[in-house]
Amino acid sequence: xxxxxxxxxxxxxxxxxxxxxxxxxxxxxxxxxxxxxxxxxxxxxxxxxxxxxxxxxxxxxxxxxxxxxxxxxxxxxxxxxxxxxxxxxxxxxxxxxxxxxxxxxxxxxxxxxxxxxxxxxxxxxxxxxxxxxxxxxxxxxxxxxxxxxxxxxxxxxxxxxxxxxxxxxxxxxxxxxxxxxxxxxxxxxxxxxxxx
Amino acid sequence: xxxxxxxxxxxxxxxxxxxxxxxxxxxxxxxxxxxxxxxxxxxxxxxxxxxxxxxxxxxxxxxxxxxxxxxxxxxxxxxxxxxxxxxxxxxxxxxxxxxxxxxxxxxxxxxxxxxxxxxxxxxxxxxxxxxxxxxxxxxxxxxxxxxxxxxxxxxxxxxxxxxxxxxxxxxxxxxxxxxxxxxxxxxxxxxxxxxx
DNA sequence: TGTACATCAGTGAACGCGCGTTCACTGATGTAC
DNA sequence: TGTACATCAGTGAACGCGCGTTCACTGATGTAC
Numbered sequence: 001x002x003x004x005x006x007x008x009x010x011x012x013x014x015x016x017x018x019x020x021x022x023x024x025x026x027x028x029x030x031x032x033x034x035x036x037x038x039x040x041x042x043x044x045x046x047x048x049x050x051x052x053x054x055x056x057x058x059x060x061x062x063x064x065x066x067x068x069x070x071x072x073x074x075x076x077x078x079x080x081x082x083x084x085x086x087x088x089x090x091x092x093x094x095x096x097x098x099x100x101x102x103x104x105x106x107x108x109x110x111x112x113x114x115x116x117x118x119x120x121x122x123x124x125x126x127x128x129x130x131x132x133x134x135x136x137x138x139x140x141x142x143x144x145x146x147x148x149x150x151x152x153x154x155x156x157x158x159x160x161x162x163x164x165x166x167x168x169x170x171x172x173x174x175x176x177x178x179x180x181x182x183x184x185x186x187x188x189x190x191x192x193x194x195x196x
Numbered sequence: 197x198x199x200x201x202x203x204x205x206x207x208x209x210x211x212x213x214x215x216x217x218x219x220x221x222x223x224x225x226x227x228x229x230x231x232x233x234x235x236x237x238x239x240x241x242x243x244x245x246x247x248x249x250x251x252x253x254x255x256x257x258x259x260x261x262x263x264x265x266x267x268x269x270x271x272x273x274x275x276x277x278x279x280x281x282x283x284x285x286x287x288x289x290x291x292x293x294x295x296x297x298x299x300x301x302x303x304x305x306x307x308x309x310x311x312x313x314x315x316x317x318x319x320x321x322x323x324x325x326x327x328x329x330x331x332x333x334x335x336x337x338x339x340x341x342x343x344x345x346x347x348x349x350x351x352x353x354x355x356x357x358x359x360x361x362x363x364x365x366x367x368x369x370x371x372x373x374x375x376x377x378x379x380x381x382x383x384x385x386x387x388x389x390x391x392x
Numbered sequence: 393t394g395t396a397c398a399t400c401a402g403t404g405a406a407c408g409c410g411c412g413t414t415c416a417c418t419g420a421t422g423t424a425c
Numbered sequence: 426t427g428t429a430c431a432t433c434a435g436t437g438a439a440c441g442c443g444c445g446t447t448c449a450c451t452g453a454t455g456t457a458c
Contacts, residue, residue, distance in 0.1 A: 002435045003420045009434060028316060030226060034412060046415085047435045055412065105315070111367070116312030119301070119369035120224060132374055135367075139376075159367075159383035167363020171307070171331075173315035178328055180335075187355035194390045198402045199453045205401060230445060242448085243402045251445065 013051045015041040020062035021069060025113035026106035029059050029127070060126035063118075066110035067134035074141060085148035089161075092145075093192050096165045097185045102172045111135055112166045138162070150196040157196040164191055209247045211237040216258035217265060221309035222302035225255050225323070256322035259314075262306035263330035270337060281344035285357075288341075289388050292361045293381045298368045307331055308362045334358070346392040353392040360387055 004012065019040045023032045034055055035045040052058045074092060081088040095101065096109065105113045111134075118131045142158035150157045168188030175181040200208065215236045219228045230251055231241040248254045270288060277284040291297060292305065301309045307330075314327045338354035346353045364384030371377040 002418050003422095003432080004434050005421060006434095012434085028312070031316065033410075035410090043434095044436055045412090046437060049413070050434060115366045115370040116224070119366070119372070120227065123373055132371055132376070135371065136376065155379075156383050156386065159380055160387040163363040163367055163380055163384050164360050164387065165363065166366055167359040167361065170311045170315070170362055170366060171359055174311040175328055175331065176315070177319055180328070180332065183351075184355055184359055187352050188359050190352065191356040191360065191387070191391065195387065198451050199399080199455095200401050201454065202401095208401080229443075231443090239401095240403055241445090242404060245446070246401060 012041065012043060012047075016043070016048075016051060016058070017061055017065050018069075020058055021066040021110075022106040024059065024062050024117075025066055025108065025110055029055075029114075029117050056125070056127070060130040063110065063114060063127050063130040064134060066114065067138065070108075070110055071137065071141070074138075078141075078145070085145045089142075089145045089149070093161065093165065094189070097168060097188050097192070099182065099185065102169055102176060102181065102185065105173065109165075109169070111138055111162065112169055115166065115170075146196065152196050154196075160195050161192065164188055164195070208237065208239060208243075212239070212244070212247060212254070213257055213261050214265075216254055217262040217306075218302040220255065220258050220313075221262055221304065221306055225251075225310075225313050252321070252323070256326040259306065259310060259323050259326040260330060262310065263327075263334065266304075266306055267333065267337070270334075274337075274341070281341045285338075285341045285345070289357065289361065290385070293364060293384050293388070295378065295381065298365055298372060298377065298381065301369065305361075305365070307334055307358065308365055311362065311366075342392065348392050350392075356391050357388065360384055360391070 016037065020032075020037055023037060023040060026032075034048050037058075038045045038048055048055075048058075052061070077091050077095070078088045081091060101108050110131075114131060118128055121128050139155075139158045139162060142161055143154045146154035146157040146161070165188065168184055172181045172184040172188075175184065212233065216228075216233055219233060219236060222228075230244050233254075234241045234244055244251075244254075248257070273287050273291070274284045277287060297304050306327075310327060314324055317324050335351070335354045335358060338357055339350045342350035342353040342357070361384065364380055368377045368380040368384075371380065
């Protein structure tokens with residue numbers, strides 16, 4: 001069924017991006033093939049290059065998309081907590097360190113899920129820039145929430161929190177299936193309370 | 197030059213393992229080919245299967261090797277600090293969070309460098325078990341060092357420290373080249389001081 | 393100790409396979425009249 | 426509004442390539458006498 005309507009074309013492109021955001025987080029950028037990606041979006045692999053220049057190019061777009069989806073979930077939590085920044089920060093931290101988040105890399109935090117892939121990308125690659133920009137936006141949100149309650153430097157508090165969350169969940173995922181995994185989540189929760 | 201002496205055979209095998217420990221940490225298990233590995237050990241790819249059953253099998257062995265090398269470096273630091281567990285812990289933390297460690301994944305901490313790969317391995321895989329066992333040994337060392345000074349639970353303190361170190365360096369590596377990277381290292385150092 | 397020969401560590405060509413990417417083709421969509 | 430046709434989104438076969446793995450071969454090593 002070739003030649004699809006413009007509306008459908010846009011939907012297809014969006015579907016590829018959304019699916020890529022999830023699968024790249026779940027299995028890594030090199031762990032997902034173009035054919036697998038397109039199949040998951042309900043298409044065949046040949047049409048890929050009508051939408052994107054290369055897999056690498058999609059990686060950068062999917063990275064932005066993943067952070068957008070993550071930011072939207074965070075915005076919901078902030079809205080739900082009204083003007084209480086401290087409560088919002090506590091909820092974000094708590095949800096981050098739950099087993100549900102550990103067990104769902106694809107639907108979770110991209111700062112965490114993409115970090116290792118990004119670290120191995122060459123300096124000039126677009127996906128690195130996409131990650132860096134998005135991470136800064138994420139930190140800005142953390143900083144804003146910290147400002148309300150932080151005794152010290154809210155930017156520093158934001159960095160400490162993100163580093164702790166990422167490290168805790170990284171280890172919890174690597175040890176999943178062993179009691180140690182939940183112990184890491186608990187340790188992360190405890191140390192998080194000592195951030196400003 | 198075929199048929200090498202037994203001594204040389206053992207040296208070759210050890211060289212493959214050492215090179216694998218470094219390269220798997222640097223580029224990921226899937227990021228290094230058997231041919232690349234053997235070439236780095238000064239051999240050709242065909243001989244690989246005389247030493248190991250499969251690449252997967254080597255991955256488990258290389259994981260253990262990487263943790264052994266890391267443990268040896270840690271033991272040196274502990275020895276250098278005599279009986280002062282607090283000083284040893286401070287030095288380990290300080291060295292971990294230095295730019296030199298950020299810029300040398302291959303010669304650095306395997307708990308960090310292999311975490312993402314391990315998290316994506318299927319539950320039954322030998323490399324997962326190798327990682328888990330080694331990580332527990334590493335935590336045991338941290339726990340022992342914490343026992344001397346910790347006001348609270350030293351096991352919890354060990355987990356908090358490792359989670360913070362891993363998260364801080366993961367983000368520092370993913371943002372390397374930007375000032376944010378050093379800022380993460382600084383934030384990690386600050387929060388580490390609040391662990392018991 | 394010296395010789396004859398079996399062993400086997402390492403070589404390099406070859407395998408089947410899946411990858412990212414290209415391209416001729418198809419037929420519904422969108423447009424010109 | 427209805428018709429004729431150009432456009433182009435998606436299809437699926439094909440490409441070159443590098444992967445993990447296999448295997449016939451080589452010739453120095455190790456052993457038996």
